Amino acid sequence: MIRIARPWASRVAAVPMGALLALLAAPLFVLIKHVSADRLATDWVSFGRTLGFALTGATVATITGGAIGVLLGTREVPGRRALFVLAVVPVAAPPAFWWLGATRVTSLLGNVTGPWAAAAIAGFALAPIALLLVTAALRQLPTHLYDAARVALPPMTRARVVLLPLLGSALAGGFVLTVILLLGESELPFLFGFRTVMTDIVTTFAQSFDIRQTLPLVIPLLVAILVLGVLTARPLLRTVLKSSRGGRGVTRTPGSAVLSLCAAAPAAGLLLSIGGYAWAILKALPSASPRGLADATTVMVSIIEPVGCAWSAVTLTLAAAYPARRSSAMPAFLWLGLLLFCVPAAIYAIGWLGVGQILGGLPIPPIVAYTSRAVPLSMLGFAVGYSRLPTSSEDAAALVGVSPVQRALLFVLPLIGWSLVAVSALIAALTFADRDVASLLLPPGASRLTLNLYLASANAPSSTVGILALTVLVGAVTSVTLAAAGPALLWRRRD
């Protein structure tokens, strides 16, 4: 639970966080002037299907990611580290990327249609979100509590009575984040041939390019996402902020190779997809060549930008949220942050474009839009980590004669390092996979690997798409690794 400071100190400490959130919401205020209540409309068939798709996909993702997270977090199975890395990799690219790769292995997969199949694919591709959060939570569980449960309870009872309640916040967080991402997803519905509110928005806008015509469709979806955020925010934040604290993680017990095989399921899907892209290249040899597909600047910036975004978001969050950690306003900030994260990246980008226009045509770099959406996510990561910090640890640290900043860096932040590592990786992955913000805010003459892959997939030969896809994958993995390495290296020795 968040500790409340004295009222005046609480109010002062909350100012930076409040100012940061207000700044993040600025682009959304620019869009509000286009809204007209009498023109709002939505198609309830699309709406129902959108919710069904998102909830089913998130359920699959949470079960898959949660199960693998528990397995790899509590058992020392052969190849555990490698399996963990392979299980996390799918988050580095959008679900459609993996699906398109798999369809190149056997074209029969290309005939699969419908929302349930799409939800299953989305679920498997986004499972790392729950996996990362569960892994972070397992590292902070009270060691003795879980060891005692191991001795006293059979496995199923232990999972039901001890593990699930202790991991409730991580699972709930993973579920909600996945639902939010899937509500804004349009590629999979197009590929699997069904309508959602998001595809309606895209089709309407693609013909009129008139934001006033599109907003009547956007607003109900946005309201639905925000309502969902409101409904889930209270229980989510309650579980996040009141969960167990002071643990040093579960002691892993030896596991068999059979368990390794279970955890290898995502890796198999991954190999199938990568194999599809690689097969397209092999078929085109020796004519297939990577030359001219991406220049060094594009590769470098594509990798560095998500890392910079992740680090900037975490740094901004720490700078603003750390002083406010005991503020009475903190739960409200978290609630607001969660709602801000609900707004799709393209809407942020259009809003920032509007801000730039108001400021006399000021070019807004994509990283600004990325970071503005990433800060709420890192706020959530900070809150998850901090809420598990034992009160006694921080009180004890206060007795040491160092400055507040040093105390934070030496005693407090190292203890929540793993939460920050998880959100940093997640932010980098989401940023790397983006194309909407890139196409709206990139400066002329610039390009990004992910955007280039989409452009090439329109008409380029399969081998070209294959080479670019593998380049994108390597870039994404590098970017996510670097993003995670920042907070990990910074606080590793103090963990």
Added chain:
Amino acid sequence: MTRAIVIVGLGIAVAAAGCGKSQPSSTSGAQAGDRTVVVYSSADKEFAEQIFRAYEAKTRVNVLPLYDTEETKTAGLTARLVGEKDHPKADVFWSSDTSRAVALVDQNVAESYIPEGASGIASRFRSPTGLWTGFAARIRVFLYNTGRIKPTEAPRSILELTQARWRGRFAFANPHFGTMSFHAAALFTKWGDARATTFFESLKANDAVVAAGNSDVKDRVADGRVDIGLLDEDDAVVALREKKAVALLIPDQDGPDALGTPLMPNAALLIRGAPHPGAARRFIDFLTSEEAERILAASDAAQYPLHPGGKGPELLPALAGLRVMDVDYAAVARKLPTMDATMKTIFGL
């Protein structure tokens, strides 16, 4: 503390790097303006780059492009053009289809300019007031799998796809996007809403396969998942050049009342308030020239020159010998919302 500073410093450095290769300021002087032109392009990147390179080599003017394509079902660049209307960053918009150009003209994004060589292009392929100018066009074709269909059995008209013998054997792209949306809207314009609606209902009843895009249609035909596909000629040419077991056929050519195949030009727009107006006009002159059309015809883009006498794509018959669907491009663009709503009802997409 030092580490925190390092992190903040890195964040700022990366933010600066994120700006990448940016355009020179619009107020940086006429000389810089003359050497740079900013082009937003919805044409396929690999084809557009050939034009940009040729122009840079010829004029030493630096082309700063941004790409988007209708195939990827985004409208980022066009949204951006509308969003940047008060302080434009682009000089020229190269639209891969006329519908997008007309929609942008309706949004008051374009400025009138009649390119130097435009008089050679038929008046129906350009705006009478110079708000957009068409050049280098694509056509719609059938691609069929030669392992499954003999040349004599292949359908000669899109109307034949409603026949029982083609049930479940044909595919076309999502009709909400790109050239398939143009084709569908052209039929609504040509036939009227009632007849066009009946036609698409018949296609649906005949188990039409709706693919994600034209490229997907090509793959489905080449793989043998469907026997025949309706797509753009450039996608079909890619399959032919990759030596797939496919053949190309131009639909609706036979008989005095034949419908004809849609001809879909690219369109060049000068952006209202363009930062480099002189460079923009010179680039549009080149883009709509016979030279640029020759490059596009010879490449895998396989596009037909609109200047009379221009040599067409190698693997396709000459434009002069084709029956082309006679439509008003502005009318087709304005028919898109009606067509779109009907397609949602029929195909549930």
